[in-house]
Every structure is written in C-alpha cells, then in structure tokens.
Amino acid sequence: MFGYRVPAPDEAMLISGGKRQQGDAPFRVIIGHGAFVVPVFRKVEFLSLAMHESEVADTCVTRQGISLKVKAIIAFKVGNDLESIVNAGQRFQSDQAQMAVLTGRIFSGHLRAIVGSMTVEEIVTERQKLATAVLDTATPEMLKIGLTIDSLQIQSIDDMGAGYIDAMAAPHVAAIQRQAQIAQAQAKQQSAEAEQESARKQAEYGRQTAIVQAQYKAEVDRAQAESAQAGPLAQAHAQQEVLTAQTELAQRAAELRQQQLVAEVVKPAEADAERIKILAEAEAQRMRIQADAAASHDRVALDRMLIEQLPLIVEKAAQGMQGANVNILNGADGLGELAAGLVGQGLAILDAVKRDIDADKKPQIEA
Template identity: 75%
Template sequence: MFGYRVPAPDEAMLISGGRRGQGGAPFRVVTGHGKFVLPVFRKTRFLTLAMCEAEVAERCVTKQGIVLTVRAVIAFKVGNDTESIVNAGQRFLSDQDQMSVLTGRIFAGHLRAIIGSMTVEEIITERQKLATEVLDTSKTEMAKIGLTVDSLQIQSIDDGDTGYIAAMSAPHKAAIQRQAQIAQAQAAQAAAEAEQAAARKQAEYARQTAVVQAEYSAEVDRVQAQSSQAGPLAEAHAQQEVLAARTELAQRAADLRQQQLVAEIVKPAEAEAERIRVLALAEAERMRIQAEAAASHGRVALDRMLIDQLPQIVKEAASGLSGANVNVLNGADGLGEIAAGLVGQGLTILDSVRRNLGSPDGDAEKSGGTGGGKIEIR
C-alpha cells in the first residue's frame, strides 16, 4: 500500500523527519511490524539486524617476547534493543560494512593486550581463557557502538619460524609416537600369536583326525582277525578247559595220596616216638631216684667207717710223739691238755676227710684241700 512500509524480520526500520524518537533519538525505530510513512515529509532507512562476521589476523608479542600470529573469527550483530539500534544506526547506517572492519580492529587491539600478559604455554593450553578475557574486555566498547558479540573463536596460533610451539609439542609427539609404536608392536605380536594359535589348532585337528582314522583302522583289523581266528580260538579254549580239568583231577589225587601217607606212616611214627620218649623219661626218673638213694646210703656208711677209724688215727698221732722230748709243766693238767689236743686234731682230720669225700671236687677246692682232695682208706 502506498506509504505503508514494513521492515524485514532481520531489519530495523528507521523513520526520520517529524517528531523525534525514544530518548531524544533523531529517528524512530520500528521492528517486527509496519508503519505508515508520509512521502516527502518522512524518510525511511533500514539497518540490518542479521549476524555479521569479522576476521582478525594479528601479530602479537607474548609475555616472553615471542611473536605469535593469531587468527580469530568474531560473530556479532546489532543489539535488539532500541538503544543499541539507535547507536548502531547513527554510526553505520550509511556504510554498514564498516561494522565488520571496526569490530576487527577493536578485537585486534584487545588480542594484543591480552596475549601480551600471557605466556605461549598458557595461550596454547588455555585458548578458551584467552577468548573469554578478550570478550570481557571488549564488551563495553562494543555496547557503545550498539553491537553485541555472540562468539569469539581462536582459529590458529602460529609462531612463524621460531619453532617454539613445535619444541613444546616435541615431548608429547615423542610420547605419542612411542605409544603408537608400542601399540603397533603389540598388535603385531597379537597377530603373530593368533596365527600361531590357529596353526596349532589346525595341527591338533589334523592329529586328532589321524588318531581317529588309525583307531578305526585298528578296530576293523581287529574284528577281521577275530573273525578269521574264531575257529582256532574255540578249539584252543576247549583244549585249555580239558587240560584244566585234568590238572584239577591230578591235584585231587595227589592230595588224597598225601592224606593216606599221613594216616599210614606219619601218625604211627609220631605215636611210637611219643611212647619211646615217655618210657625214656620214666627210666631216667627211676635211675635218678636210685642214685639219690645210693648216695645217701654211701654217706652213712662212710661216716660210720670214719668213726671206727678214729681211735687208730689218734693212736698214730700219739705214736708220732713217742720219741719226742715233751716237757709237762703243770703235771696232770698239762698231760690232759696234750691228750685233748691229740683227740681234737684227730676230730679235725676226720671232719676234713668226711667233707672231701662227701662233696664234689669244686667244693673240696673251696674248703682248702690240697693235692686233688682224694683220700684212700684201707
């Protein structure tokens, strides 16, 4: 319709002329709906609210004095509030491409400042920290020109020909390569072990197959041999049974003959030997009793004979004194003492003779006898 203007969804319509906009702005802002605009008296312009992109490639010096080339991408747009649209419209409405140029320059300055306070190690390992600090420091400036930043991405960090970053990554690369070599060696070893295991299994299967085939062949041969030897084996078994029966019969005959010999010869001989032994024992007992009686009778006779010979012994002892010169000191008493001494010597001799004759040779030697201890009396 003539005079009715509608902005696109990603645009803000700025109407200048007539009364001022909100907050004393030199134009009114219309978004999301249309509005009647009087021709000639009013003028409309459109400011994009779409996402814009700015690229930055900046040489920065780190805290260590190392020069790095940092490439980053900034995604930004005009703010949706009226104040941001007014600020951006006053600055970029005539040349909206300048928003990307100015945004790149702003972020380049903040990148240099932030990287100058960090080391290479921090920049490499903490890129998100770098991006966050750059966004925080640039937020105020971007708001003043009506822009908001949606994201900041650090694309690359290059140290040129210094080789500092490569030196930093060398230990890690070496470790990764070592791990890769170890993994490759382990994989090769596992593959070799698997191949060897498969070969062993195949050999085992082949061996088992050969064993089973040999067992089957042996079983067939055994059955064939048994069938061919069935007749001779049956005949041999029959002969073996006959021999066993004959052997058993002969053994029984031998046992019977042995029992007959025992009854006819051994038992009578044992009975006769027992009879002879009993008779011998009885005879020995009789002779022992007779010997004891004879010994007792002989001892009594010997004692009697010695008593009968005692006067003769005393007489012979006295005759030995007949030619001796004997002095009697105390008269009749002294003579009696001499006679008593002779009789005592005779009794001593008699007792000694009786002991020697009535005891064995060993007892005679113990009693002090000499010359064998044998005395002959006539």
C-alpha cells in the same frame, strides 16, 4: 498500500523526520510490523539485525617476547534492544559494512593485549582461556556501538617459523611416537602370539584328528580281523564241541562196557567162587557132622545137629549171593522166590550130607 512500509524479519525500520521520536533517538524504530510513512515528509531506512562475521589475523608478542600470528573469527550482530539499534543505526546506517571493519580492529587490539600477558604454552594449551579473556575486555566496548558478540573462535596460532611451538610439542610428539611404537610393538606381539596360538590350535586339532582317525582305523581293522576269524573260530569251536561230545560218549561207553564186564565176568566169577566156597564149607561141615555122628552113633542127635546147621548153610548161601549182580523182576514175589530158593538150596545141601552119611554108615553096619 501507498506509503505503508514493512521491515524484514531480520531488519529494523528506521523512520526519520517528523516530531514522533523515541526518547533521544533521531528516528523511530519499527521491528516486526509495518507502519505508514508519509512520502516526502518521512525518510525510511533499514538496519540489518542479521549475524555478521569478522576475521582477525594479527601478529602478537607474548610475555616471553616470542612473536605469534594469531587468527580469530568473531560472530556479532546488532543488539535486539532499542538502545543497541539506535547506537548502531547512528554509527553504521550509512555504511553497514563498517561494522565488520570496526569489530576486527577492536578485537585485534584486545587480542594483542591479552597475548602479551600470556606465555606461548598458555596460549597453545589454553585457547579457550585466551578467547574468554578477549571477550571479557572487548564486550563493553562493543556494546557502546550497539553490537553484541555471539562467539569468538581462535582458529590458529603460528610462531612464524621460529620452531618454538614445534620444540614445545617435541616431547609430547616423542612420547606419542613412543607410545605409538610401543602400541605397534604390542600389536605385533599380540599378532604373533595370536598366530602362534592359531598354529598351536591347528596342530592340536591335526593331532587329535590323526588320533581319532588312527583309533577309527584300529577299530575297523579289529572288526575286520574279528570278522575274518569268526568263521574259523566258530568252526574250531564246533569241532571242539564235537570232540568233547565224542570223548564224553567214549567215556560213557567205556564205563558201560566196564559195567557190562563186571556184570558178565566179575560178578558171575565172584558168585561161582562164593558157591564153591559154600560147597567147600558145607563139605567140611559134612565131614565134621559125619565124624561127630560116627562118634556118637546117635542118629537122632545127628539129625538134630543137621537141622541146627541149616540156618548157617542158608546164611552162607545168602552171603554168596551178596556180591552177585541179581536183578529182581517181580518185586516182593521175586524176593520171596529168592528166599525160597536159598532155603531149598540149603535143604538140598542137607539131603546131600545125609545121603553121604548114610552111605558111609551102611558098609559099617553090614560089616
């Protein structure tokens, strides 16, 4: 629309002329919306509300008399309130670039004053303290011209070749270098220890590997040796068992032969000797009986005596059979037959004795 003006978001529209004014301000301030401006009768100008920057690089003398070149950056803008806009508009509307120039000059003066009250050590080590002190002293003056400070940064401090800052930093640099050397030495030592430990572990691993390999080889060799000896050992063991069996068989054969010899030779010989002994005893008994009979001339007494001696004869015959190897084949009947044989043998001996006695007596009767 013709005559309708609208300011940018970071601008303040200043309308001068006419009777509509805001307080003591020589113009009307419009922010954030438009306004109708009557051509010819009203004049419109725009004041930037955006951020501005000013650089300060000045030579300052410290409390110790040492010259330092201090470089700082100031970020500022026109205040958002009506008073700040009016103050800034009255001073910088015709030449807004002068805001940065004037701001730099203001901060340069305050910076020199603050640096002059501090030592080099304080300025170098406490830059924020320096910046805060400068802001505190410069802010009231900046507000008077409608400007506000967003930030102040001390960019650099230089003693312009005097070497004071380097000398001041030398102990710290030396300490840092010493710490760096110590750290480097420790790192080297740790690296060497790590290498030694790695070598030791590798050697230990190699030793353990060699031991395991040797044990495995020994087991393999032992298994192979046992396998190689298994056949001959088994054969020798079998031969030994055969020899043992043969020896036992020979012993049994010898024992059997001994038993056969005892049954075939010793026992019959013993039985024959016993029989001869019995016959001899019978003969002696017969002689005694004959003598007794001759002495008594009593046949009845003789016969009775013979009958009484019959059990003794049978007993002697039985004792002769005691050591003989006699096999009874038919049980109780065989045992009865054996006893009957013994009795019969005793009766036969008794008859023989009677016949001998009778034979001896007949010549005597005939005589």
